[in-house]
Amino acid sequence: MSFNTESYPGVADQAPAETDGFRFNHTMLRVKDPERSLAFYSHVLGMRVLRRLDFEEMEFSLYFLAKPDADESLPEDVQERTRWTFSERGILELTHNWGTEKDPDFEYHDGNSQPQGFGHICFSVPNLEKAVAWFDANDVNYVKRPEDGKMKHIAFIKDPDGYWIEIVQAERMAPS
Missing domain, CATH: 3.10.180.10 (2,3-Dihydroxybiphenyl 1,2-Dioxygenase, domain 1)
Incomplete structure (x- = not known):
């Protein structure tokens, strides 16, 4: 089955051949307290952590979450799981800058208050x-x-x- 896009001003008639294989993988949100955010996304929305990556020199961690189907199996090998994570669709990346959870006044802009x-x-x-x-x-x-x-x-x-x-x-x- 081929996909035909809806047509609006600015939309290309065809996807350029050079973009074959491109896939939207994830969206990133910065979080103040990873424990609190992971509890929300895993308990309330049923997401699972696919992979965690720590960057000690820059003092931040990335948590990649998705909602795999119940019968879907994920690779156990760390390298294979990392490759698999970055090849999927619909992943949420939570980024934690270390120390923000200890600052009671720290908060991120939600994008909906001004300036939007x-x-x-x-x-x-x-x-x-x-x-x-x-x-x-x-x-x-x-x-x-x-x-x-x-x-x-x-x-x-x-x-x-x-x-x-x-x-x-x-x-x-x-x-x-």
Whole structure:
């Protein structure tokens, strides 16, 4: 099956042959406290840590997370797992600059307050009501609940650093 892009001003008619094999791999968010962020992303959203990389000279660590399918097996060998991690799609990289967790006043800009920039990441869920009940049971902070505002088919929650996470149910995104 071939893919035909939607056409808008600025969109190339065809992807250049030189980009064959290019794949969007991950998005990076800086986090203040990796323990708190890893607890949120692994418990509340079910993500798993694929790989951790430490850079001692520069005093930061990278945590690569994804939501593999239950029957998916990941390489055990460290080098193979690293290669596999950087070949996949839909990975979240959490970057921790060492020491930020000890500074009570430290915080990152979420991109949604002024000046605006980065907006959000998004998770698709099989059932929006069940997801909202799960978030409520885990005291997740909301930007927007599904019943608020005009867009009744989406929610926005916040992670421990205040980054916005859109929550959608695919079936509700296409108007009938």
